[in-house]
Amino acid sequence: VLLGIGDDAALLRPAPGTELVATVDTLVEGRHFLAGADPRSLGHRALAVSLSDLAAMGAAPCWALLALTLPEADATWLAAFARGFGELAQRHGVALVGGNTARGPLNIAVQLLGSVPQGAALRRSGARAGDAVYVTGTPGDAAAGREPGQRSAALRERCEFPVPRVTAGQALRGIASACIDVSDGLAADLGKLATASGLEARLQPLLLPLSEDLLAFAGPQRAVELALSGGEDYELCFTVPPARQAGLAAALPPELCRITRIGTVETASGPLDAAAEGFDHFRS
Amino acid sequence: VLLGIGDDAALLRPAPGTELVATVDTLVEGRHFLAGADPRSLGHRALAVSLSDLAAMGAAPCWALLALTLPEADATWLAAFARGFGELAQRHGVALVGGNTARGPLNIAVQLLGSVPQGAALRRSGARAGDAVYVTGTPGDAAAGREPGQRSAALRERCEFPVPRVTAGQALRGIASACIDVSDGLAADLGKLATASGLEARLQPLLLPLSEDLLAFAGPQRAVELALSGGEDYELCFTVPPARQAGLAAALPPELCRITRIGTVETASGPLDAAAEGFDHFRS
Numbered sequence: 427v428l429l430g431i432g433d434d435a436a437l438l439r440p441a442p443g444t445e446l447v448a449t450v451d452t453l454v455e456g457r458h459f460l461a462g463a464d465p466r467s468l469g470h471r472a473l474a475v476s477l478s479d480l481a482a483m484g485a486a487p488c489w490a491l492l493a494l495t496l497p498e499a500d501a502t503w504l505a506a507f508a509r510g511f512g513e514l515a516q517r518h519g520v521a522l523v524g525g526n527t528a529r530g531p532l533n534i535a536v537q538l539l540g541s542v543p544q545g546a547a548l549r550r551s552g553a554r555a556g557d558a559v560y561v562t563g564t565p566g567d568a569a570a571g572r573e574p575g576q577r578s579a580a581l582r583e584r585c586e587f588p589v590p591r592v593t594a595g596q597a598l599r600g601i602a603s604a605c606i607d608v609s610d611g612l613a614a615d616l617g618k619l620a621t622a623s624g625l626e627a628r629l630q631p632l633l634l635p636l637s638e639d640l641l642a643f644a645g646p647q648r649a650v651e652l653a654l655s656g657g658e659d660y661e662l663c664f665t666v667p668p669a670r671q672a673g674l675a676a677a678l679p680p681e682l683c684r685i686t687r688i689g690t691v692e693t694a695s696g697p698l699d700a701a702a703e704g705f706d707h708f709r710s
Numbered sequence: 711v712l713l714g715i716g717d718d719a720a721l722l723r724p725a726p727g728t729e730l731v732a733t734v735d736t737l738v739e740g741r742h743f744l745a746g747a748d749p750r751s752l753g754h755r756a757l758a759v760s761l762s763d764l765a766a767m768g769a770a771p772c773w774a775l776l777a778l779t780l781p782e783a784d785a786t787w788l789a790a791f792a793r794g795f796g797e798l799a800q801r802h803g804v805a806l807v808g809g810n811t812a813r814g815p816l817n818i819a820v821q822l823l824g825s826v827p828q829g830a831a832l833r834r835s836g837a838r839a840g841d842a843v844y845v846t847g848t849p850g851d852a853a854a855g856r857e858p859g860q861r862s863a864a865l866r867e868r869c870e871f872p873v874p875r876v877t878a879g880q881a882l883r884g885i886a887s888a889c890i891d892v893s894d895g896l897a898a899d900l901g902k903l904a905t906a907s908g909l910e911a912r913l914q915p916l917l918l919p920l921s922e923d924l925l926a927f928a929g930p931q932r933a934v935e936l937a938l939s940g941g942e943d944y945e946l947c948f949t950v951p952p953a954r955q956a957g958l959a960a961a962l963p964p965e966l967c968r969i970t971r972i973g974t975v976e977t978a979s980g981p982l983d984a985a986a987e988g989f990d991h992f993r994s
Contacts, residue, residue: 428729428831429831429833432834432906433767433833433834433835433906434733434762434763434764434766434767434834434889434890434891435731435732435733435763435764435766435767435769435824436731436732436733437729437730437731437767437826437831437833438729438730438731438732439729439730439828440724440730442726445712445721445722445723446721446722446723446724446730446823447719447720447721447722448719448720448722448773448775448807448808448821448823449718449719449720449775449808450775450776450777450808450809450810450819450821451777451810452777452779452810452812452817452819453812454779454812454813454814454817455814456814457812457813457814458812479718479719480718480719482718482719483717483718483719483721485719489732491732491733491734491821492734493734493735493736493777493819493821495736495738495817523732524732524733524734525734526734526735526736526819528736528737528738528741528742529738529741530738530739530740530741530815530817531814531815531817533738533779533814533815533817533819535734535736535777535810535817535819537732537734537775537777537821538719539730539732539823540719542721544723547712547713547721549713549717549721550716550717550718551717605718606718607718622716622717
C-alpha cells in the first residue's frame, strides 16, 4: 500500500509476476440478514464472502474497499461492525485501503483485491472428465445455523462467523483443475463448475461429509438436503485429476482443513440441461 | 482482462511498471438522486464519480466492478442504466469485469481500478508554498443544474451527465504538484488539498471561471457561491509550481479543456483551523 484512505483513490503496488484478482459482494438488509442482526457478524460476513471468492481462485487477499450505506451514524453499531471486519481482515493480512459511507437503507458492499502468481489462478472451467470432486469442511452447517429451533452454538457460529478457506485455496494451486466456492449450495455450485468445464457432475450423496451437529439437529435425510442446497457454507468445491490425487494430502493436510471426495465429473451423457446447470442429481 | 464476469472473481493483468489505483463510490436513492431519476443518468453518474477520482490521481481507468442493489428486476430501467454506464465506460476504455446484484432499496456502488506509471500519481499532499492553483472547466454549473427554476438544458446536462476530466488528469502528470477532484465544492476540496499539503489556500473570487449559463441563471453573486460550494462538478483543482507553469499550456491545450488560475497556496499564516480545512475564505 503506497497510499491508503485519505486521497482521491488508493495507490497500490502489485507484486511483480502476479495477476490481480478482483471481486465485489453485497450484503443487503432483509435479503442477506434481518434487521437488528449482530453488527460484528455482519462485518465478518461482509468480508468473508469476498475472501471466499478469492480463495476459490487460489488467490492471496491483499486489499479491501468498503462501500457502507447506513441509516444513521450509530457509533456502537459501527464499532462492532469494524471489529468483525477488522479481526477477519487482520487474520488474512488484508488492508482496508478505501471506503465510502453514505446515508440510506443499510447496504454493505465489499470489493476485495488479491493476487496469484501468473497463470496459477484456479478457474471453474479447468475440470476434465474423470477428475475427482472434493469439498472442504462440512457443508450444510451454515444453513442449519439459520434455521429456527434447537440448533447448536456451533451451527450458529458457522452461519454468523463463516471461515473462508483462504489458505486451502492457495494450497490447491497446481493441484486442483477447477474450483468454486460454495455460496449458493453445494449442488448448484458444483453444477456451475461442471457446466463451465463442459461436463456433468456425478455426486455420491452417501459420501457427503455431514457434521455431527448437523445430523443431531436435522436428522440424516434433511442433513443431506441442507448439505446439498443450504448455501452460504463458504467451503471450496474442487476437482483433482487422477495423477495429482497423491499430492493432495500433502498440499492439504487434515490439520489445515478436512477434505472429502464426494464424486467425479464426467462427459455429459446428453445435451447439458441449462436448468439443471450441469448437475446430475444423485447419480453415482 | 484475463477472465471477466462468470467465475468467482475477475483475473486481471496490470501493465508492468505501473501502480494500481483503486476507488469506490456509492449512489444512494434519496441522498444522491431522487426516486424516479433517469436511469441512464444514474448509470453515467455512478461511473463518472469514480472516473473523476482516478482522474485526480492522474490515473488511466481500466476495470470496473459494479454492486447493484435493486428493488425489482425492471428490464427497461436496467437497459437504460446499462446504456448510461456502458457509453461512458466505452469512451474511456473501461471494462466491466465483475458485478453483484441484490434485491433491496436502490443502491449503486462502483469500484474502479486504474493504473499510473510508477511514482507518477498525483496526490493531494504535493503542493508547495507559492504554487499556483488552477481549476478545470466552470464549477457551479452542476449545482445550478440541480436547482429548480429556469435552469438551461446545458446546466441540467452538467448535473445529469457530468464529464470527468480523465484525459486532463493524465496530462497533468509531471506538471501538477497536487490534485483533487471537485465533488464536495471547490472551496471545501481546495481546502482539503491545502491541508493535506500543510498549506493555506488563497483564492481570488474574481478569477473564478463562471459559465454564461450559470451567470444568466443565478446572477453574479449567487454564481460565485455555487462555484465555491455547489459540489458534484467533477472538475479538477490542482496546483502547479512556478517552474512548471510554462509547460502547463502545452500539456493542457484549450481544446482539451479550459483551465483557469484562481489563486495560490501559501504557508499557513497561523495554526491550521481544522474546521476551515485549510481554506482561507476570500483572502487574496
